[in-house]
Amino acid sequence: MKRIAIDPKLLGAQHWLAPLGTLVPVMGRHTDPAALADVDALVIRSVTRVDTALMAHTSADFVGTTTIGFDHIDRDLMAQRGIRWTNAPGCNALAVADYVESVMAHWCADQGRAVDSLRVAVIGVGGIGRIVAQRLAAMGCTVMLNDPPRHAAGDLPEHVALADCLAQADVISVHVPLITQGPTPTRDLLGLTELDLLGADQLLISAGRGGAVDNSALRARLQQPNAPRAALDVWHGEPDIMPELWPLAWIATPHIAGHALEGKLRGTWMVAQSLAAHWGVEFSGPSVSEVAAGMLAKPRQARELDWITRAHQIYDVRADDARFRAALDGLTGAALAAAFDQLRDGYPKRREIHD
Numbered sequence: 553m554k555r556i557a558i559d560p561k562l563l564g565a566q567h568w569l570a571p572l573g574t575l576v577p578v579m580g581r582h583t584d585p586a587a588l589a590d591v592d593a594l595v596i597r598s599v600t601r602v603d604t605a606l607m608a609h610t611s612a613d614f615v616g617t618t619t620i621g622f623d624h625i626d627r628d629l630m631a632q633r634g635i636r637w638t639n640a641p642g643c644n645a646l647a648v649a650d651y652v653e654s655v656m657a658h659w660c661a662d663q664g665r666a667v668d669s670l671r672v673a674v675i676g677v678g679g680i681g682r683i684v685a686q687r688l689a690a691m692g693c694t695v696m697l698n699d700p701p702r703h704a705a706g707d708l709p710e711h712v713a714l715a716d717c718l719a720q721a722d723v724i725s726v727h728v729p730l731i732t733q734g735p736t737p738t739r740d741l742l743g744l745t746e747l748d749l750l751g752a753d754q755l756l757i758s759a760g761r762g763g764a765v766d767n768s769a770l771r772a773r774l775q776q777p778n779a780p781r782a783a784l785d786v787w788h789g790e791p792d793i794m795p796e797l798w799p800l801a802w803i804a805t806p807h808i809a810g811h812a813l814e815g816k817l818r819g820t821w822m823v824a825q826s827l828a829a830h831w832g833v834e835f836s837g838p839s840v841s842e843v844a845a846g847m848l849a850k851p852r853q854a855r856e857l858d859w860i861t862r863a864h865q866i867y868d869v870r871a872d873d874a875r876f877r878a879a880l881d882g883l884t885g886a887a888l889a890a891a892f893d894q895l896r897d898g899y900p901k902r903r904e905i906h907d
């Protein structure tokens with residue numbers, strides 16, 4: 553029987569990966585490379601950095617991350633070693649859109665703004681950005697789209713320059729991957745110059761990768777009197793986040809925007825299918841929605857509720873923010889990093905808002 557090293561926090565591994573091979577739990581962020589010596593495949597989350605050191609002793613020829621982002625995988629190494637790798641595109645896109653919806657519901661209530669009066673800029677119009685833009689447009693928002701790679705490829709004629717988005721939108725929602733090379737890198741996409749374009753009436757939502765916003769610049773900006781509000785789900789250097797930054801955020805969460813049950817399960821389900829195809833074996837198992845429903849029933853159907861009520865009853869981001877503040881208050885260094893990871897690993901069960 554083949555052996556599959558898995559992050560023990562994967563959801564659904566027993567349903568979809570166990571039929572393919574013997575599961576060997578490893579340690580997520582702290583995986584010992586020696587533990588991979590005799591495995592055939594590695595199935596991970598975003599916390600496991602797949603690099604030369606991790607892969608030093610293994611002959612595994614498959615790496616799957618049950619996440620959308622794949623900046624934690626050294627793709628050059630995968631190519632050099634002939635290792636097939638895959639991510640799970642779109643697996644938790646709906647959950648991230650739920651996060652944005654919940655943040656905006658609370659911001660509108662707080663500011664006394666009607667959602668259909670808002671101008672919202674979506675930065676990075678891929679799988680997630682597209683869903684966010686469609687939902688907000690359906691609620692009556694004026695939506696501005698920024699995505700230079702798609703614009704350059706000719707499929708986003710309505711593209712708006714980043715500076716115009718920052719200067720004109722009420723809400724700016726950032727959904728770019730972490731890209732460090734090439735013509736349109738996203739590392740520190742929002743630095744001092746860009747953050748200076750924002751004012752006190754604006755809300756910045758960051759739910760892509762922490763490295764896309766210069767955290768030192770944001771800290772400085774949020775300390776100024778006309779600072780915008782910031783809802784931050786992702787942080788530079790996770791789990792070693794900047795202890796001076798998070799208390800300045802209006803909403804602070806531990807990289808859980810995508811952590812609805814369906815999002816996590818779908819990631820495992822998608823990677824298991826890729827692994828089955830890689831090994832040329834049949835794939836079977838229950839559906840994602842069956843497994844999610846067995847883990848947590850939805851309190852109400854989304855269609856029965858208006859969007860503000862949904863943001864309270866199905867997914868309320870303020871509960872995540874409250875847990876974050878209570879757990880991280882006063883912590884620095886290793887204790888802060890450990891508390892950040894514990895919040896993620898012990899995240900409560902949550903369903904996607906929409907059916």
Ligand SMILES: NC(=O)C1=CN([C@@H]2O[C@H](COP(=O)(O)OP(=O)(O)OC[C@H]3O[C@@H](n4cnc5c(N)ncnc54)[C@H](O)[C@@H]3O)[C@@H](O)[C@H]2O)C=CC1
Nearest residue numbers: 620621676677678679680699701728729736759760809810
């Ligand atoms: N907070 C969380 O829990 C989660 C975070 N993510 C992050 O969100 C990212 C985006 O996810 P998807 O939309 O599904 O990915 P995607 O790959 O479908 O779309 C990314 C989009 O960003 C655009 N882009 C690239 N460089 C850009 C730049 N310099 N400026 C503006 N746009 C740029 C691309 O052209 C593409 O259209 C993931 O790569 C991941 O890092 C994903 C899931 C959950």
Ligand SMILES: O=C(O)C(=O)[C@H](O)COP(=O)(O)O
Nearest residue numbers: 597598599619620621644810
């Ligand atoms: O899908 C992604 O990309 C993400 O950022 C995930 O939601 C992160 O989840 P974990 O894999 O870190 O649990």
